[in-house]
Amino acid sequence: MAHDLCFVVHDILAQLLKSGEEGGFFRTTITFNDEADRVSFEQAEDIFDWLEETQRLNDRTSILTTTVFPAILSDMLHCIYEALESSRKAKLNVTYMLVRKPIQESLFLLETIVVNPNDFAAKLAVDPLKLRGEKAGGLDAHTRRIQQVLEKLGEEGRFSAEYIAQLRYNKSEEDGFDGICNLAMHLFTEHRAIRTTPLNINFIFSGWDEKCTQWAYLYSRLPYLLIYTHCVVEHLCERIAPTHPTYLNDMQRRIAALAVLWREQMEPAYVAEPIDKLVSYNRDWLIGHCLSAGYPAPSESDFVKMAFTGAFPREGKMKVLLRNLRYRLRAALNRRSARRVRQ
Known part of the structure; x- marks a missing residue:
C-alpha cells in the first residue's frame, strides 16, 4: 500500500505538471508602460539586465519562478519514479x-520559493550557490524554514517541521534519510554516525534480510515526505494556475484514504508520533469532508475504493465516471487553449 501511495502522489504531481505545460500556464506576460518601454526591451541584449535596470523585480521573480518551478518538479518526478x-x-x-x-x-528550492519568491529570484540571478541546501545552516535553520512553509500552507496541524527536517537532514539520527542515503551513495563513509565498519563496504553486501529492513524503512517514511511535497507543489501552483476545487478535493481524498491504509499496514517498529498525527488529521478530514458533501462517514471498505477512484461512500459508479470524464475534457480544453495562444 505504501508503494501505491508513493506512486499516486507521483502521478498526481505528474498530471499537474503535464496540464500546466499543455495549458501554457508556465508563461509570464510583461506589460510595457509605453512604446518607449517596449522599444528599450526589444533593444536590450539581456532580458534580466533590462529587468534590473528598469526595476521590474516583480517581473523578474515571476519569470524565474514560472520557469524554474516546472523544471525542478519535472526533475524531482524523474528521480522519484526511477527510485520507486x-x-x-x-x-x-x-x-x-x-x-x-x-x-x-529540490524540495529545499521549492520551499525557498514559498517562503520568499523575491529573495529566491534575487539569489538565482546574482549568486545561485546561495540556493544550496547545505548553505542554509544547520538542522535548526532547516526546521525554521520548514515551519515558515507550513505556516504559509496552513498545514501546521498536519505535519511536524522538526520531523521533516530530521528525516531530510539529520545524518546522526537513525530515523532519517540522510545517513542511509549517504551509505547508498558512497562505498566508504567516515561520519561517526554512519562510519563504515571493518571488513565492510556500504550496501554492497546487503542480503535479503538487509533489503527487507531497507524496504521497511523506505515505505514507512517516504510517503510522509511525498505528501508534504504535494502540499508544497499545490501551494506554488495556486499562485500560477489554481487547480479546480473539485479536482483538488478528489485527489486529496485519494491521498488521505491511502495514508490511512498505509498506516494500518505499517510494522509496529516503524510507528512514529508525527506519522500518527498526519494520518489522524487525514482521517478526520475525510470524515468531515464526506459528511459536508452529503455522504456518510467512510468505512474501511470505503477507504479502499476512495484510494483508487476518489469515490465518496455509496457514491454511484456512473457519477464517479462522469467526474473523471470532466477532468479529461478540462485537460483537452487546456491543450486547445494553449495551441491557440501559440498560434
Whole structure:
C-alpha cells in the first residue's frame, strides 16, 4: 500500500505538471508602460539586465519562478519514479541514491520559493550557490524554514517541521534519510554516525534480510515526505494556475484514504508520533469532508475504493465516471487553449 501511495502522489504531481505545460500556464506576460518601454526591451541584449535596470523585480521573480518551478518538479518526478521502480526491482542502493536529491535539494528550492519568491529570484540571478541546501545552516535553520512553509500552507496541524527536517537532514539520527542515503551513495563513509565498519563496504553486501529492513524503512517514511511535497507543489501552483476545487478535493481524498491504509499496514517498529498525527488529521478530514458533501462517514471498505477512484461512500459508479470524464475534457480544453495562444 505504501508503494501505491508513493506512486499516486507521483502521478498526481505528474498530471499537474503535464496540464500546466499543455495549458501554457508556465508563461509570464510583461506589460510595457509605453512604446518607449517596449522599444528599450526589444533593444536590450539581456532580458534580466533590462529587468534590473528598469526595476521590474516583480517581473523578474515571476519569470524565474514560472520557469524554474516546472523544471525542478519535472526533475524531482524523474528521480522519484526511477527510485520507486528500482525499489520494485529490489535495487535499494539505487533507490536511496535517487531519493536524496529530490527530498534534500529540490524540495529545499521549492520551499525557498514559498517562503520568499523575491529573495529566491534575487539569489538565482546574482549568486545561485546561495540556493544550496547545505548553505542554509544547520538542522535548526532547516526546521525554521520548514515551519515558515507550513505556516504559509496552513498545514501546521498536519505535519511536524522538526520531523521533516530530521528525516531530510539529520545524518546522526537513525530515523532519517540522510545517513542511509549517504551509505547508498558512497562505498566508504567516515561520519561517526554512519562510519563504515571493518571488513565492510556500504550496501554492497546487503542480503535479503538487509533489503527487507531497507524496504521497511523506505515505505514507512517516504510517503510522509511525498505528501508534504504535494502540499508544497499545490501551494506554488495556486499562485500560477489554481487547480479546480473539485479536482483538488478528489485527489486529496485519494491521498488521505491511502495514508490511512498505509498506516494500518505499517510494522509496529516503524510507528512514529508525527506519522500518527498526519494520518489522524487525514482521517478526520475525510470524515468531515464526506459528511459536508452529503455522504456518510467512510468505512474501511470505503477507504479502499476512495484510494483508487476518489469515490465518496455509496457514491454511484456512473457519477464517479462522469467526474473523471470532466477532468479529461478540462485537460483537452487546456491543450486547445494553449495551441491557440501559440498560434
